[in-house]
Amino acid sequence: MKAAAFAYLRARNIGEVFAALAEHGSDARVLAGGQSLIAALNLRLSEPRLLVDITGLSELRGIVVTPAGLRIGALTRHVEILRSAEVARHAPLLAQAVPHVAHAAIRNRGTIGGSLALSDPAAEYPAVALACGAVMHLHGPDGRRDVPAEAFFRGLYETALGETELLEAVTFPPPPADARHAFDELSRRHGDYALVGIALRAGLRDGLVRNLRAAFVNGGLRPVLATSAAAAAEGLPPAEAAEAAAAALDRDLDPPGDHHASAAMRLHLARVLTRRAIHSIGSAA
């Protein structure tokens, strides 16, 4: 199908973006990599009057190590995250997740900012951001503010972003020294959106699981931090922690049911992934 007609503005600076968004309100949409937005327009799921292309704004680019952690500009493409030595070193959970995001040609254009701003429950980055305690940097006409991942993802395709705000960057704080990471997901075909996925980080001290943080892809209508599972696993050896966390998951998750998988099947798969992830951090050197 073809998109309905709209006007197109290639923003030369952030002021132009704010002005266009203020003037057109919900009739305007920000365009980053277009890998979700253009697909939605072609399907006529959405019919904005104006697209504001932000890909020319250099302040939204770049990956830098800061005292607060690894700061990744919103326009950083999936392929750049995949190839970044800084991401591999400083945000290992993100590095593990990115090969699961879409297919090569989509990774060449899609951006981390677009994925976080879209807040699709089936996307990998929101769950990773939550498991890592990442911080979103928002920029609007009234200035900048930081929003932690816990408060950023509000619901299905819903975030803390105001109508005239941009996501400028995201910071992944340095993981604890003893942290181990596991990302895994199940999908029907490689590169498809996951049925269920897990982003997990935990410490292992004297052979016992500590401070587990696990967030799920498709565990609910927004990424969910599994706090009951984490409490159940605390202080146990990995094999027991895996069973305890998996058993507690029904208190944390409320997965959607659709033609790909029922809610019960997703909960079952989330338990399978939880066991695998905890076993993998238990056996990793």
Added chain:
Amino acid sequence: MSETILRLTVNGEAVEATAPARTHLIDFLRERLELTGSHAGCEHGVCGACTVRVNGDAVRGCLVLAAACEGAEVWTIEGLTATGEVAALQEAFRERNALQCGFCTPGMIVAAAELLRDVKSPTREEIRDHMSGNYCRCTGYHAIVDAIETASRA
């Protein structure tokens, strides 16, 4: 309707044309420039028939607005054929029966060319992984993997 004037390079030649803002790159290439080698299948990013090269990257032409290609360098199957860059892949696709109707083939070739640029001798697993976003409704994927493997060893 809002028309944009565009200046870009397509297959090494400077092009100036107008297009409505909503036109995606494949419709622009096919209808304005009559380069019909790039195909539009699903038009929502799923099938890969529209894969073309923009600024050195294989991308979904149906998910790129022509208007966003101001100043870009675009290569399609026509240009890549003319320069001979994909000759070994094309020969291998023919030899290994990796196409039937040919609808998916230009996209397959552009995607495969990127893999062969980045990875010298990819494993079959790497080929499958890289090509996972390109659908073929005729041939089955085995012959396509064979062809890309053959071309990579050429």
